[in-house]
Amino acid sequence: MSTRMELASTVVEDAVSPGPSAGLAGSAGSSAIFEIQDLNVYYRDFHAVTDTSLNIYQNEITALIGPSGCGKSTVLRCLNRMNDLIDGARVEGRVTYHGIDLYGSSVDPVEVRRRVGMVFQKPNPFPKSIYENIVFGPRVAGWKGNFDDLVEETLVRAALWDEVKDKLENSAFDLSGGQQQRLCIARAIATSPDVVLMDEPCSALDPIATYRIETLMRELKKQYTIVVVTHNMQQAARVSDRTAFFSVDVGEEGQRTGRLVEYDMTDRVFTAPSMKETEDYITGRFG
Amino acid sequence: MATRTIGSGSTAVTQDMLRRALEGRKVNVINPLVALTLLISLLASLAILVVLLWDVVAKSMPVWQERGWSVITNDLSPRPEETGMVQGIFGSVMLTVVVVILSFPLGVAAAIYLEEYARDTRLTRILVANIRNLAGVPSIVYGLLGLTVFVKLILEGMVGQLSGRTLIAGGMTLSMLVLAIMVITTQEALRAVPMALREASYGVGATPWQTIRHHVLPVASPAIFTGSVLTLARAFGESAPLLLAGAVLSTFFAAPEGTPITSLVMSEKYTALPIIIYNWSRQPQTEYIALTAAAIVALLVILLVVNAGTILARDALERRRIR
Ligand SMILES: Nc1ncnc2c1ncn2[C@@H]1O[C@H](COP(=O)(O)OP(=O)(O)O)[C@@H](O)[C@H]1O
Ligand SMILES: [Mg+2]
Numbered sequence: 001m002s003t004r005m006e007l008a009s010t011v012v013e014d015a016v017s018p019g020p021s022a023g024l025a026g027s028a029g030s031s032a033i034f035e036i037q038d039l040n041v042y043y044r045d046f047h048a049v050t051d052t053s054l055n056i057y058q059n060e061i062t063a064l065i066g067p068s069g070c071g072k073s074t075v076l077r078c079l080n081r082m083n084d085l086i087d088g089a090r091v092e093g094r095v096t097y098h099g100i101d102l103y104g105s106s107v108d109p110v111e112v113r114r115r116v117g118m119v120f121q122k123p124n125p126f127p128k129s130i131y132e133n134i135v136f137g138p139r140v141a142g143w144k145g146n147f148d149d150l151v152e153e154t155l156v157r158a159a160l161w162d163e164v165k166d167k168l169e170n171s172a173f174d175l176s177g178g179q180q181q182r183l184c185i186a187r188a189i190a191t192s193p194d195v196v197l198m199d200e201p202c203s204a205l206d207p208i209a210t211y212r213i214e215t216l217m218r219e220l221k222k223q224y225t226i227v228v229v230t231h232n233m234q235q236a237a238r239v240s241d242r243t244a245f246f247s248v249d250v251g252e253e254g255q256r257t258g259r260l261v262e263y264d265m266t267d268r269v270f271t272a273p274s275m276k277e278t279e280d281y282i283t284g285r286f287g
Numbered sequence: 288m289a290t291r292t293i294g295s296g297s298t299a300v301t302q303d304m305l306r307r308a309l310e311g312r313k314v315n316v317i318n319p320l321v322a323l324t325l326l327i328s329l330l331a332s333l334a335i336l337v338v339l340l341w342d343v344v345a346k347s348m349p350v351w352q353e354r355g356w357s358v359i360t361n362d363l364s365p366r367p368e369e370t371g372m373v374q375g376i377f378g379s380v381m382l383t384v385v386v387v388i389l390s391f392p393l394g395v396a397a398a399i400y401l402e403e404y405a406r407d408t409r410l411t412r413i414l415v416a417n418i419r420n421l422a423g424v425p426s427i428v429y430g431l432l433g434l435t436v437f438v439k440l441i442l443e444g445m446v447g448q449l450s451g452r453t454l455i456a457g458g459m460t461l462s463m464l465v466l467a468i469m470v471i472t473t474q475e476a477l478r479a480v481p482m483a484l485r486e487a488s489y490g491v492g493a494t495p496w497q498t499i500r501h502h503v504l505p506v507a508s509p510a511i512f513t514g515s516v517l518t519l520a521r522a523f524g525e526s527a528p529l530l531l532a533g534a535v536l537s538t539f540f541a542a543p544e545g546t547p548i549t550s551l552v553m554s555e556k557y558t559a560l561p562i563i564i565y566n567w568s569r570q571p572q573t574e575y576i577a578l579t580a581a582a583i584v585a586l587l588v589i590l591l592v593v594n595a596g597t598i599l600a601r602d603a604l605e606r607r608r609i610r
Binding site: 080082085087088110111113114115117118119120122124125126127136137140141184187188190191 | 492
C-alpha cells in the first residue's frame with residue numbers, strides 16, 4: 001500500500017512542474033510525461049532494443065513507426081511495465097514518468113497501469129457484457145461512484161454510446177471488430193488514465209473503422225497523452241504530432257536489434273527527414 | 288464444343304484444360320483408404336466395448352431377475368443369495384468425497400501457482416516435470432505409500448488408532464493418486480486461456496489475483512470441472528491402492544447398527560465397489576459369477592451417469608457465460 005501512495009502523491013507534485021527537457025525532439029511548449037534514457041531491452045539473451053532515448057509529451061500523439069521486429073511494441077510496453085509479464089524480459093536504462101523512475105524498486109506496476117492504459121493490436125474485449133467491460137477497471141481500482149453514469153460518459157467519449165446504448169448487457173463479442181476496438185479504447189479510458197498506449201490499434205480493421213479510430217484519437221488527445229505504434233505510415237502522418245522512426249540492425253550472427261533512428265515533429269520526419277535511412281523508408285513505402 | 292481461351296499469349300489455356308486441372312485426378316485412392324482405416328480402428332474399439340458390456344449385462348441378468356434391487360441395497364453377507372453391495376457403494380462415494388475435499392483445492396491451487404505466478408525458471412521446470420512423472424506412477428505404488436504413511440505411520444502410529452485401515456486412510460491414498468493428474472488437467476485448462484485476456488485485464492490495472500479470479504478462472508472453469516470429474520471417475524474405479532491401504536477383504540463385515548457417519552469414515556472398517564468386484568470374482572460358488580457381473584454393471588452405470596452429468600453441467604456452465 002505504501003508504494004501506491006508514494007507513486008500517487010509524487011505524480012501530483014511533479015505534474016505541475018515541467019520535467020527537464022532532454023531528448024531529441026525540441027519541446028513544443030508541452031511538458032514531457034515520459035523520459036526514456038538509454039533504454040535497452042532484452043528477451044533472455046536476445047537484445048531487442050538498443051540505446052533508445054526519447055521524450056513523450058503531454059497531450060500529444062506520438063507515433064512509433066518502423067519495419068516489423070524493430071522493437072516498437074517492446075518500447076511501448078516499457079511505458080506501462082507490460083513487459084513485466086514476459087518471462088525473461090529485462091529492461092535497462094531509465095524510464096521516468098513525471099520524473100519518477102518507473103522501474104524503481106518501490107513502484108507497483110499495477111498502479112502504473114491504472115495511469116497508463118493500453119489498447120492492443122487485436123481487439124481483446126473481456127468475454128463479458130459491454131457494461132462489464134467498462135466497469136471492471138474502475139471497480140478493481142476501488143472507484144466509488146455511479147457506474148451507470150461512468151459507463152455512459154466513457155462510451156460517449158469513445159464515440160460508441162449511440163451504437164451500443166440499447167445493448168449494454170449484450171456480449172462484447174456481438175460487436176463488429178471496429179466497435180470492439182473502440183470498446184477497448186473506452187475500457188482503457190474508463191479508469192481515467194493519464195496516458196493511453198496503442199499497439200497497432202487499427203491493423204485488424206477496415207478503412208472505415210480505422211478512420212473512426214483516428215478521429216477518436218484526435219479527440220482524445222485533448223485529455224490524454226497517446227503513444228501509438230503503427231506500421232501504416234499514412235496513419236502516423238495523419239494523426240501524430242511527433243514520430244519516432246525505428247530501424248533494425250542485423251548483427252554478425254544474424255541477430256536483429258532495434259534502434260531509434262530519428263525522432264522529430266511528424267511534419268519534419270515526413271517532409272524533411274534528417275536521416276537518409278528515414279527518407280529511404282518513407283519514400284520506399286510511399287512508392 | 289466451343290473452346291473458350293483463358294489468359295492470353297503463349298500461356299493461354301482452354302477452359303477444358305483448366306477444368307481438367309481443377310478436377311484433379313479421377314481416382315484418388317489414398318484419401319478413402321486412410322479414412323477407411325481410421326473408421327475400422329474406431330469401430331474395433333467400439334466393438335470391444337460393446338462386447339464387454341453385453342457380456343456383463345447378460346451374465347448379471349439372472350441376479351436382477353431373481354433379486355431385484357436387493358442386490359444393491361443389501362449388506363454384504365457370507366450367503367450369496369442374501370449378499371448386496373450397499374456398503375461398497377457407500378464406501379466408494381465417501382472415498383470420492385474425501386478425494387474431492389483433499390485433492391481438488393490442492394490440485395487447482397498448485398496449478399494456478401505454476402501457471403499464473405511461478406516464473407519460468409529451472410526450478411519450476413523441474414517441478415512440472417516431476418508432477419508429470421508422479422502422474423505416471425502405477426497406482427499400486429500409491430497403495431504402498433498409503434499403507435506405510437497413512438495407515439501405519441499417521442493413524443496407527445501418531446493418532447494411535449487400533450487399526451488405521453479406515454476410509455479416511457483410503458481416501459487420502461486415492462487423493463495422492465489423483466493429485467498430480469488434477470494439477471496437470473488444471474494446468475492445461477489454464478494454459479488454454481488466451482494471453483490476450485490476461486493482458487487486457489492487467490492493462491486496465493488489475494492485480495494478478497483479480498485477473499485470475501475475474502477472467503482466467505471463469506474461462507477455464509468448464510475445462511477444470513470436466514477434467515476433475517473425469518479424474519475422480521478414475522479414482523472411483525481404482526482397486527489396487529485400496530487393497531493395500533486397507534479396504535476390507537472379506538465377503539462379510541458390518542458396523543454396528545446406528546454408527547454415526549463420522550466413525551464410519553474415521554475409525555470403522557470399510558470397503559469399496561471395486562473391492563467387492565475383486566472379492567466376489569475370487570469366490571468359488573457359481574452364484575458369484577452373476578453377482579460379480581451385477582457389481583460391474585453397477586460400477587459402470589454410476590460412472591456413465593456421472594460422466595454424462597458432467598458433460599451436461601459443463602455445457603450449461605458454458606452457455607451461462609457470455610461466450
Ligand atoms: N515475448 C518475446 N520473447 C522473445 N522475443 C520477443 C518477444 N517479443 C518480441 N520479441 C522480439 O523482439 C523483437 C522486437 O519485437 P517487437 O517489439 O514486437 O517488434 P515490433 O512491434 O516493432 O514489430 C523482435 O525480434 C521479436 O522477435
Ligand atoms: Mg508490434
